Amino acid sequence: MAAQTPTHDSRDIVRLEDARKIYVMGAEEVRALAGVSISFERGSFWAIMGPSGSGKSTMMNVLGCLDRLTSGAYYLDGKDVSQLDDDSLSELRLSYLGFIFQSFNLIPQLTVQRNIELPLYYLGWDAARSAQRAKELAEVVGLGGRLNHRPTELSGGQMQRVAIARALTNDPQIIFADEPTGNLDSATGEQIMELLDNLNGQGKTIIMVTHEPDIAAHARSRLHMMDGLIDRIETETHETDQPHQEYLARR
Numbered sequence: 001m002a003a004q005t006p007t008h009d010s011r012d013i014v015r016l017e018d019a020r021k022i023y024v025m026g027a028e029e030v031r032a033l034a035g036v037s038i039s040f041e042r043g044s045f046w047a048i049m050g051p052s053g054s055g056k057s058t059m060m061n062v063l064g065c066l067d068r069l070t071s072g073a074y075y076l077d078g079k080d081v082s083q084l085d086d087d088s089l090s091e092l093r094l095s096y097l098g099f100i101f102q103s104f105n106l107i108p109q110l111t112v113q114r115n116i117e118l119p120l121y122y123l124g125w126d127a128a129r130s131a132q133r134a135k136e137l138a139e140v141v142g143l144g145g146r147l148n149h150r151p152t153e154l155s156g157g158q159m160q161r162v163a164i165a166r167a168l169t170n171d172p173q174i175i176f177a178d179e180p181t182g183n184l185d186s187a188t189g190e191q192i193m194e195l196l197d198n199l200n201g202q203g204k205t206i207i208m209v210t211h212e213p214d215i216a217a218h219a220r221s222r223l224h225m226m227d228g229l230i231d232r233i234e235t236e237t238h239e240t241d242q243p244h245q246e247y248l249a250r251r
């Protein structure tokens with residue numbers, strides 16, 4: 001990775017500077033991100049909100065190292081990752097980031113245990129150690145008794161718990177959650193959010209895209225997007241929110 005920037009605030013785990021993502025569609029340019037500058041503090045919990053087409057997924061994909069900016073800079077834990085190639089980005093995702101999706105993205109042919117273990121296989125862990133880790137994480141998400149089940153034998157909430165366990169295998173610094181309760185009824189969704197609340201309480205940074213105000217209320221900060229820009233930010237007052245307040249003051 002590139003050298004650390006001199007202006008980096010070590011509390012920031014994520015920082016975008018004039019981030020732009022432009023899609024060229026024939027003669028037309030779509031500015032999915034139109035110049036976004038923002039920092040997220042380590043251990044924070046953010047909800048990214050906004051109408052359809054406002055740039056939420058684009059923002060999430062860039063922050064999750066699934067896509068690259070057209071211009072601007074992205075500092076992940078102080079290191080500029082905006083120019084990294086595909087292999088380096090995938091290595092970063094595997095070792096540093098966790099992902100939870102609306103559709104769970106489990107492999108139907110694999111048991112709960114094998115689904116949870118999958119990232120560890122790519123990280124080169126041996127079978128015994130991976131199995132142990134998968135068992136521990138299944139316990140953490142309340143699925144210790146379901147290790148040999150397949151996804152089709154689970155409820156939606158249980159499938160999302162498996163996906164959360166899988167996202168935790170590499171002990172990620174940041175968990176990205178894309179509409180994590182979108183396919184769940186509200187009671188089950190609340191249970192999943194409690195799990196995310198607990199993980200945030202243990203120090204994990206969580207960045208979540210959601211349309212639902214009740215779900216967004218679990219986050220300590222809410223970023224509203226509009227036309228590829230930050231429309232407004234709501235943040236709960238807390239002494240560690242200083243950088244966000246400073247950001248607001250600078251706008």
Ligand SMILES: Nc1ncnc2c1ncn2[C@@H]1O[C@H](COP(=O)(O)OP(=O)(O)OP(=O)(O)O)[C@@H](O)[C@H]1O
Binds near residue numbers: 025053
């Ligand atoms: N691969 C792509 N090629 C061209 N345009 C794209 C591409 N991906 C996104 N866009 C455009 O960029 C803009 C932002 O899209 P994005 O998916 O980030 O919005 P969103 O806020 O996540 O929307 P939704 O809530 O509907 O998922 C939209 O105008 C979209 O049409």
